[in-house]
Amino acid sequence: RKEVEQDPGPFNVPEGATVAFNCTYSNSASQSFFWYRQDCRKEPKLLMSVYSSGNEDGRFTAQLNRASQYISLLIRDSKLSDSATYLCVVNGNTGFQKLVFGTGTRLLVSP
């Protein structure tokens, strides 16, 4: 079983739609969780961290369910510029930190 699993998509949505991505992780000791965004042929960039209480950044909301080992990302009012691959990332170690990346969920927002 992969450490971090995501639905690869693609998710095809019209502008203005709300879309949600889910991710599961296998290491119950994981402490830190993130969503990264990767545009086509570009490097990954941090979108947001995911906190136990849930957190929101504009149109983006991230949730964590430790009991189910499940992370989600909700995008409201989708824009064409949201088209990208969204990588679920988990950090299982304290001290010197390693990141484990999911293979990503591709989102295509159309006019």
Next chain:
Amino acid sequence: DAGVIQSPRHEVTEMGQEVTLRCKPISGHNSLFWYRQTMMRGLELLIYFNNNVPIDDSGMPEDRFSAKMPNASFSTLKIQPSEPRDSAVYFCASSLQGQFSYNEQFFGPGTRLTVL
């Protein structure tokens, strides 16, 4: 501010040749990471350094791969001899890590390697 710098951006080589990828981390960052990305396997951590010391190289595929960080501003990833299955995008990332805290990793633009 300059981000993480990688060179070359593209490399095409023939099987059996030596390949050297270079990375300059963001000034002041103390941790450096080498990743490989393929369609099949996604983004995989190969090795990371903290304060120029290799901490974990368990992701390095085999002895053909080696990495060095001679100083805080430069690292290399070498493949010798290269094989077609090494074809991938290689990313370098850097961050400022504390012992009990996580700070964002900043990725370079990547080196797209093709081994014929």
